[in-house]
Amino acid sequence: MPNDPWTTRRFDFAHLRIPTHTQPDDESYCVPYALWMVVQYVKNEHPSDDVRSDTRSLSVDEILDFLDPDPLLGWQPNQSDLTEVSAYVSGVSFSLEQWRRNPPRDLIELAEERLENDLPIIAFIDAQLLRRGIRGNGPLHAIVVAGLGDDNAVIADPWFAALHEVPQDKLKDAWDPSHHQIIDVAVNGNTSSGGGN
Amino acid sequence: MSVTTISEEEARRYAEDVVRSELGMFLRLGGGEYNEHENEYRFDLVVRSPKLIRSATNEGVTDVRFFSELDLGQVTVDGASGEVERPNIPTIKAKIRDQEEQVEIAVRKALVSAAGHRFAHLPFPENQYAPLEDILAHVLLHGSLSMDDISMMDSDRENQRYHEYVQNLLDLDLLSQDRNTLTAGDVLIGIEDECESYQETINTAIGRYFEHNLGEFDMINRTLGPYLVIASHYYRRALELEELPLIDEEELRESIVSEYSGKERRQKLMKFYRYLVHLENVGILRSVNQGGQRLWVGDDEVDEMLREQTEYLGPVQTLLA
DSSP: OOOOOEEOSSSSSOEEOOOOOOOOSOGGGHHHHHHHHHHHHHHHHOSOHHHHHHBOOOOHHHHHHHHOOBTTTBOOOOHHHHHHHHHHHBSEEEEEEEOSSSOSSOHHHHHHHHHTTTOOEEEEEEHHHHHHOOOSOOOEEEEEEEEEOSSEEEEEOTTSSSEEEEEHHHHHHHBOTTTOEEEEEEETTEEOOOOOO | OOOOOSOHHHHHHHHHHHIIIIIOTTEEEEEEEEETTTTEEEEEEEEOOEEEEEOTTSSSEEEEEEOOOEEEEEEEEETTTOOEEOOOHHHHHHHHHHHHHHHHHHHHHHHHHHHHHHHTTSOOOSSTTHHHHHHHHHHHHHSOEEHHHHHTTSOHHHHHHHHHHHHHHHHTTSEEEETTEEEEOHHHHHHHHHOSSHHHHHHHHHHHHHHHOGGGHHHHHHHHHHHHHHHHHHHHHHHHHTSOOOEEHHHHHHHHHHHOOHHHHHHHHHTHHHHHHHHHHTTSEEEEEETTEEEEEEOHHHHHHHHTOHHHHGGGHHHHO
16 A cells, blocks of 8 residues: 655645754755755655665765765755765655746745655755845755645755744745755656756 | 956856855855946855754754854956856855854853953963962052062063053053052952952952953953853853753863864863863852753853843844844
């Protein structure tokens, strides 16, 4: 019997059972932790037995070895690091997508498309704008979008130990203002991504 | 004559691409301008570094705060070729580290200003701080001290140090000078009236010295050394968490590990427990047994006075809650 990766236990609307982990000390570890959460989700919760068995576990330290984020500057987003992680875990592939000018869809629409296929999305957001509502050159931070309700979204934020509900408008607004980057998640070579440029 | 072939919007995109892919996702571009003379666009490179605020038990993160915007130099884009130049990474990182260090210094200064009188009661060995005791004890017990006695005492370097202390004590009215002779100043006389022993008088006077001589902060920082490292680590956490947390001893030990290296670190770690005992003795920290585990908590009065040090803490308030 296939797994049901969805739950409504904590929020009014369903969200994927993304395991949450807090990055302990280093502010720059958000991308490795976001990837780790997604790999764990696919390995343990994805509805397909084949996908789960094809996915190889890895530790966050192994992901850190692949990405090597700078503690003061953050990760330098690049596909090559993600390709290495994808090759290692085998069942999941990660691709860096970006829309340099106006993206054809907003972050919520992109997430919705992926969630329909039981997959989360990793989005880069202006942390200061999302957390404090302050507009102006906040650092970019990676979060995992795990579910969408009518007005709110459930996110796994590696800076905190639990899933959070945030207004969708706020999330859309805080999405990476210059590059509109996401890390797209695909399983067994099938992605639901519309792709970026 | 150079020809501008790219627009400001394009130039910004080139610069943003370089910042994102070559520097990192924390850095952003601020305002920009076109320099006609050089035919180049110049954009401010800035960062607002995030800072995670851990819970008292270190089991999770309670908040994230952001440093004030830091100017890291400029990214330039050639108006004709689109070639991008940026500050080098070591320079950028040095500026970010310096900003973090300034917060630590601000907390230490504020703590010395708030609790100098308690630090002054620490049992210091013969060190940089001893000349203050020498001068004050001499004036208190002998009644006066001749500047000639200081000049003839030791090497030029040592004499210079004593003379600097004398000047600082004069500035605080702890000493008074008549030609070549030093005597107790009005402030020292007032302290002596209120104290019951010479040691208490000297400690109170030195406390006053610490609290008012933050211009000499490097020296005070060196003198208080590991005591200030441990105490400021605790009280910074108290400021961040807006309460007096119960902090694990291991975390305080880590503050020594972070501050010192090599042989000095090993020496300080060997003396770590003595430092804790002394800090407890002067009322800066207090040990609490909870479920068989020894934890450390600060003092309400120190914390209250620390929060009043807005001169030092004001500029870093966004990080400290």
